Amino acid sequence: MASTAIVGINWGDEGKGRMVDLLTERFDMVVRYQGGGNAGHTVINEYGKFALHLLPSGIFRKGVVNILGNGVALDPESLMNEIGDVAAKGVAVTPDNLKISERASLLLPWHKLLDGLEEQRLADKKYGSTKQGIAPFYSDKYQKKTIMAGELFYPDVLENRLKDLMEWKNLTIEKVYGAEPYTWEQIKAWLDTACEAIKPFICDTGKLLRRAQKEGKRILFEAQLGSLRDLDMGIYPMTTSSNTIAAFAPVGAGVAGADIRQIVGVVKAYSTCVGEGPFVCEMFGEEAERLREAGAEYGAKTGRPRRVGPVDLVATRYGVEMQGATKIALTKLDVLSDMARIPVCVRYKVNGQETDDFPFPTELDRAEPVIEYAEGWQRDISGARRWEELPQAAQNYVLMIEKAVGCPIAYVSVGAERESIIVR
Numbered sequence: 001m002a003s004t005a006i007v008g009i010n011w012g013d014e015g016k017g018r019m020v021d022l023l024t025e026r027f028d029m030v031v032r033y034q035g036g037g038n039a040g041h042t043v044i045n046e047y048g049k050f051a052l053h054l055l056p057s058g059i060f061r062k063g064v065v066n067i068l069g070n071g072v073a074l075d076p077e078s079l080m081n082e083i084g085d086v087a088a089k090g091v092a093v094t095p096d097n098l099k100i101s102e103r104a105s106l107l108l109p110w111h112k113l114l115d116g117l118e119e120q121r122l123a124d125k126k127y128g129s130t131k132q133g134i135a136p137f138y139s140d141k142y143q144k145k146t147i148m149a150g151e152l153f154y155p156d157v158l159e160n161r162l163k164d165l166m167e168w169k170n171l172t173i174e175k176v177y178g179a180e181p182y183t184w185e186q187i188k189a190w191l192d193t194a195c196e197a198i199k200p201f202i203c204d205t206g207k208l209l210r211r212a213q214k215e216g217k218r219i220l221f222e223a224q225l226g227s228l229r230d231l232d233m234g235i236y237p238m239t240t241s242s243n244t245i246a247a248f249a250p251v252g253a254g255v256a257g258a259d260i261r262q263i264v265g266v267v268k269a270y271s272t273c274v275g276e277g278p279f280v281c282e283m284f285g286e287e288a289e290r291l292r293e294a295g296a297e298y299g300a301k302t303g304r305p306r307r308v309g310p311v312d313l314v315a316t317r318y319g320v321e322m323q324g325a326t327k328i329a330l331t332k333l334d335v336l337s338d339m340a341r342i343p344v345c346v347r348y349k350v351n352g353q354e355t356d357d358f359p360f361p362t363e364l365d366r367a368e369p370v371i372e373y374a375e376g377w378q379r380d381i382s383g384a385r386r387w388e389e390l391p392q393a394a395q396n397y398v399l400m401i402e403k404a405v406g407c408p409i410a411y412v413s414v415g416a417e418r419e420s421i422i423v424r
């Protein structure tokens with residue numbers, strides 16, 4: 001398989017982790033190019049069940065080199081905890097199979113604090129942040145007020161830089177939020193523990209990847225979240241603070257000329273959304289509760305119940321376009337097996353007019369879903385491994401989505417386990 005990006009088409013939690021874990025078999029390297037520890041990528045394989053936050057989902061495959069690119073929000077403390085968690089289940093993480101870009105910026109201790117303080121200040125107007133410090137981190141990165149991982153190797157320069165940053169940040173912490181400022185002892189302790197621990201993993205990963213590409217190695221670019229959470233193309237301001245789309249992968253991985261031939265867009269067979277923000281196709285009441293239960297839709301990172309709805313053809317078509325997806329992996333088809341008829345959001349109605357186009361974010365609050373129903377199959381399909389083994393109604397449902405979004409569905413996932421997949 002040529003170099004490939006695996007991306008989310010919708011609001012996130014489409015099953016990217018599951019697809020990366022499956023497909024890594026055919027790759028030499030897996031790179032996370034954006035986002036941070038706010039991800040929750042579920043992987044179930046021979047080692048057990050994992051919710052990966054920052055570690056690339058190729059970490060379970062022997063011989064695969066996993067990379068945290070310059071575009072990620074690198075929280076040394078969370079990363080070391082996560083490495084500890086997977087190591088406890090028998091997965092060795094060493095500088096051979098995990099490499100951190102020397103250009104990845106560090107998520108500093110105050111980023112998490114400020115994330116929480118701002119959500120508290122916003123009260124009922126909050127964004128629904130996972131409080132992993134992501135928004136304060138990216139704001140500071142673009143303000144050039146954080147440090148790069150590689151700077152850890154220059155302690156004399158670093159201490160003064162960090163002291164200046166702390167002094168600046170304490171102004172906001174104390175004077176804006178009235179909270180307790182940081183002391184240098186606290187920051188020094190963080191440097192001496194978590195930062196010290198990640199040092200062996202840090203190197204020039206951009207150079208490594210560029211060389212790998214020249215040598216014809218296969219690289220997999222793993223996105224976090226989905227198209228609709230992309231900072232530029234998503235439902236701003238209810239987006240994340242980084243670019244989730246495949247077009248950003250070359251930047252966030254440090255391979256300007258990345259030769260990405262395939263973009264696999266992961267779409268769930270129905271819709272889910274964690275946190276606040278417009279979600280036009282949202283279902284409520286008993287019908288929603290049944291779908292949430294059937295799909296076990298509770299956040300992998302936060303445990304929050306996910307909002308649910310039918311598959312949204314308008315949002316999905318837009319997501320596919322924003323990603324430039326060349327193939328779709330449709331996940332969780334098995335979850336719909338009990339339904340006699342399956343709701344589908346086919347269009348939106350905005351200001352009394354029906355439309356196929358995904359509206360400007362401000363209009364989303366006024367949009368209503370137009371629902372039609374597809375025939376259900378009411379049969380367990382979790383054992384299907386070939387397209388022909390799917391009931392006709394299930395095949396029709398897949399084909400209906402494929403036609404509506406204009407992108408071939410190459411994979412149909414019918415269970416969370418690695419082997420529960422149909423390759424078309």
Ligand code: GDP
Pocket residue numbers: 008012013014015016017018039040041042043044225295300331332333334335413414415416420
């Ligand atoms: P990600 O953030 O895109 O990696 O997705 P998450 O891991 O947050 O959420 C996807 C959830 O669906 C996880 O609990 C997976 O184990 C589960 N899952 C993935 N594919 C399937 C599938 O085809 N069927 C079922 N029943 N569960 C699936």
Ligand code: MG
Pocket residue numbers: 012013014039040041042300
């Ligand atoms: Mg997730």
